[in-house]
Ligand SMILES: Nc1ncnc2c1ncn2[C@@H]1O[C@H](COP(=O)(O)OP(=O)(O)OP(=O)(O)O)[C@@H](O)[C@H]1O
């Protein structure tokens with residue numbers, strides 16, 4: 084029976100193909116946008132999760148309190164210092180610590196100047212180990228920086244090869260950093276993170292000389308002993324550091340975050356952004372629904388006589404209702420199905436472009452089966468709901484009057 | 490045996506403040522297997538009477554018994570069932586569904602009666618041959634002549650094997666030769682399957698194919714006679 088309804092609905096849609104296509108555009112675009120946004124949002128979430136899985140949930144991060152969303156160490160009022168590292172090392176529950184410097188720097192290469200970030204690698208072996216682990220540092224070319232290196236630099240993959248400068252940076256290239264010459268001894272393997280892939284890496288002592296910094300760190304990472312609760316340890320350290328600095332609770336000039344909290348913050352931001360975007364895209368679905376409703380009202384009016392005929396030959400009100408609902412549902416679902424295809428294509432294209440620009444690790448569009456199924460179901464339901472009022476109008480027509488309609 | 494009985498039927502249409510009495514106390518009884526013609530001038534209430542018999546509308550007053558069941562005050566859902574099972578309509582304007590082919594049009598009443606697809610196919614083919622259109626099964630109505638369309642309509646009216654065929658001026662849109670062929674088809678049907686047929690026609694000659702003629706005037710039965 085239901086497939087007869089589909090057949091009848093299809094016979095009508097086939098009869099007005101242009102109108103059918105035009106009607107579907109709203110749903111088509113809406114679903115395409117929603118699918119693309121959700122799959123890219125999910126892809127970003129996956130990327131964040133995987134970055135954090137190498138970083139590990141057993142870390143806490145200490146920074147000077149920053150004014151806003153700026154990168155750590157930049158807009159900070161307070162400073163973290165070598166003294167703080169000493170304090171951390173002695174704190175219970177901490178296994179390893181490492182401090183890093185992060186500063187904007189202008190790089191002169193073959194008489195071209197670009198601004199990027201310089202990032203330090205620790206001189207201390209243990210600290211170096213920890214940084215290497217949490218950042219999965221590997222040299223794509225040349226070698227890794229090591230203790231005692233002077234006036235040597237490693238460059239991020241994108242800085243070397245992605246035409247930040249007109250020429251690729253090679254091993255042995257000379258770079259001028261704030262007028263000091265550095266020799267390139269290695270290229271970092273791709274992180275898939277635009278910021279780190281464009282950075283320049285120096286040993287800590289070089290960096291301290293370069294920026295004339297004695298004790299301060301931009302960020303200090305600490306790894307917890309196994310089985311420790313990150314938040315609890317963070318609280319203890321916060322109190323200890325506050326006491327050390329003679330700062331009242333709530334008035335500290337530094338910040339301690341656990342890696343879990345950072346992950347949660349990023350996830351929340353991402354979710355809010357994608358919810359807002361998806362919400363905007365969903366408006367187009369609403370417009371699409373109204374389009375279907377309009378088309379169905381027209382169809383009901385045009386087919387008044389036909390409704391009379393069908394009733395005369397035995398169609399019950401429910402049959403008429405079903406025929407029109409199936410028809411509007413089909414409009415919705417076909418539009419939705421095509422929208423899924425376009426949305427998939429859009430997010431795959433975005434993924435491709437992102438891979439070209441930042442390497443394959445940053446963004447992989449994720450199109451799970453439930454997104455496809457959900458989008459299909461949603462477009463069918465949107466179509467069907469949009470058809471309810473017109474279909475009810477059709478179903479409740481009086482047979483004698485409908486038959487006389489010209 | 491009485492199949493259909495109209496008892497003092499009134500039908501009043503209200504147009505704004507004006508009232509039109511389309512039928513004014515019609516009483517009539519039709520036997521099973523009878524071939525009845527209804528005649529009368531334009532506006533005398535013939536179509537109104539057909540739509541009441543065909544359960545397309547309800548009378549303002551009176552009783553209509555079909556197989557001894559009163560249909561004059563039935564809810565729409567039951568009327569639809571009666572239309573689908575017991576009544577076959579043939580209209581002046583053919584009234585085929587333009588987006589469907591001949592076979593599909595004939596199958597449509599069977600779809601509404603939930604008849605199986607195999608059965609639908611079997612009956613449709615048989616009906617097309619019965620009305621002499623075996624070679625036109627996949628044509629759309631617009632690809633058929635008026636006479637052919639009316640044959641499809643007759644086949645559709647027979648699809649659910651109803652008790653009564655109601656034909657309201659089935660020849661009104663056809664030339665006289667084609668019209669006669671259509672009426673002869675109805676006569677053959679009547680002779681072979683003993684279906685009850687009620688035919689509305691302006692044409693005296695065609696009316697004489699019927700066994701009995703009822704003449705309406707101003708919404709009343711003016712006179713009534715049998716063919717000898
Ligand atoms: N839906 C309606 N609303 C108002 N008046 C109607 C309606 N249908 C029919 N009438 C009126 O009822 C009267 C009978 O109409 P009906 O159609 O039954 O006549 P008829 O005998 O079939 O005429 P014809 O030979 O022209 O088809 C007419 O006066 C007509 O105007």
Ligand SMILES: [Mg+2]
Pocket residue numbers: 535536537657
């Ligand atoms: Mg009439």
